[in-house]
Structure formats: C-alpha cells, structure tokens
Amino acid sequence: MSCQRVVLARQARFDTGRAHGIISCMTIRPMTEDDLDRVMELERAIFASPWRRSFFLSDINRPQGLSLVAEDEGVVLGYAVAWGTQEVHLANLAVCEGERGKGIGGRLLDEVIAFASRSKAESIYLEVRVSNTIARKFYSERGFVPTYMRKGYYENGEDAVIMEREVDSEPRPKSEVRS
Numbered sequence: 001m002s003c004q005r006v007v008l009a010r011q012a013r014f015d016t017g018r019a020h021g022i023i024s025c026m027t028i029r030p031m032t033e034d035d036l037d038r039v040m041e042l043e044r045a046i047f048a049s050p051w052r053r054s055f056f057l058s059d060i061n062r063p064q065g066l067s068l069v070a071e072d073e074g075v076v077l078g079y080a081v082a083w084g085t086q087e088v089h090l091a092n093l094a095v096c097e098g099e100r101g102k103g104i105g106g107r108l109l110d111e112v113i114a115f116a117s118r119s120k121a122e123s124i125y126l127e128v129r130v131s132n133t134i135a136r137k138f139y140s141e142r143g144f145v146p147t148y149m150r151k152g153y154y155e156n157g158e159d160a161v162i163m164e165r166e167v168d169s170e171p172r173p174k175s176e177v178r179s
C-alpha cells in the first residue's frame with residue numbers, strides 16, 4: 001500500500017476506491033487541538049460566517065460529541081462536528097474546495113451516522129442554506145429529507161432548510177433525489 005501509516009486505536013481507515021479520485025488512501029480520525037490551525041484555515045476559506053476556534057475546542061471535549069478530521073498524507077482535507085444523544089445535530093461538515101467530489105464528505109457523513117447509531121439516536125438533523133444546492137443534494141442522496149425552514153437563520157438573512165434522517169433509514173435511490 002502506497003500510504004502506510006500508523007493507525008491509532010480509535011481511527012477508521014478507508015480506501016476510497018473512487019475510480020476518478022486522486023485520494024488513494026484516507027484516514028478519518030478524531031480531531032485534536034493540534035488540528036485546529038488547519039481546521040480554522042479551511043473554515044475561514046469555506047464559510048461566510050466561520051466558527052470561532054473556541055467552538056471547535058469545546059466540541060473536541062464535549063462528552064456526547066464527535067469531532068472528526070479526514071486526513072490524507074498528513075494533510076487535513078475535511079472535518080465534521082456532531083453531538084447529541086436521542087437526536088444528533090450535525091453542526092459542521094466541510095471539505096477543502098479542491099478535494100470535493102472524491103468521497104471525503106460522504107466518508108465523514110458515514111461516520112456521523114455510525115456515531116448516531118452507536119448512541120442509539122433516533123434521528124440526525126442539520127441546517128443548510130437554501131442556496132447551497134450542492135450540499136442539499138449531497139444530504140438528499142444520503143437519506144436526509146427537508147423537514148422545515150428557519151426563516152432568516154443566517155447572518156445575511158438567508159433561510160435555513162432543516163434536513164433530517166432517521167438513523168436506520170436507507171438513502172433513497174439517486175433517481176428519486178431532486179436538488
């Protein structure tokens with residue numbers, strides 16, 4: 001294998017196997033304080049209203065929380081933050097712009113779903129901008145359905161779509177998904 005590395009006990013390791021992807025080998029592991037410079041670099045580049053560093057820091061230490069990074073060849077390319085027990089809130093999920101469409105977001109989301117399943121949660125929910133058609137399609141393809149809108153939720157007055165998925169539900173076939 002071209003990218004052998006030590007895998008810590010709590011890490012999950014994946015070969016993406018995507019024919020068109022450049023990522024040959026990716027590790028999903030818990031986020032640590034040492035990741036925060038890079039995570040903040042991505043967060044500021046990706047979001048109009050980036051989280052503060054202190055948000056990530058408190059989530060790393062949150063008892064019912066899950067903070068993950070996706071790493072390839074020692075470089076963090078994406079991250080996810082979720083928390084909750086009965087109802088898991090997927091609070092943040094992002095992938096470095098140049099690395100999208102290679103399955104990284106999907107792997108992170110799979111881990112969040114597995115976390116919710118281990119926590120015996122009934123459902124997972126998230127907020128997404130109405131205008132974020134790529135993310136809405138991404139979640140739809142993975143079994144999330146829009147449930148309601150939060151008017152003016154974002155800093156620019158944009159509405160949020162709340163999307164939800166039962167933990168044990170199967171994603172809908174792609175042919176049924178509308179963006």
Ligand SMILES: CC(C)(COP(=O)(O)OP(=O)(O)OC[C@H]1O[C@@H](n2cnc3c(N)ncnc32)[C@H](O)[C@@H]1OP(=O)(O)O)[C@@H](O)C(=O)NCCC(=O)NCCS
Nearest residue numbers: 093094095100101102103104105106127128134135137138
């Ligand atoms: C949403 C996001 C996390 C997906 O990450 P990713 O690594 O690209 O996800 P994957 O490669 O696993 O899946 C890509 C999916 O995104 C969607 N997608 C990607 N590029 C797309 C495009 N140009 N047009 C439409 N859909 C697209 C598709 O559903 C695609 O699934 P498919 O490859 O099975 O068809 C990523 O686009 C991102 O970081 N966006 C900016 C931050 C963001 O919006 N986060 C979510 C906030 S709620």
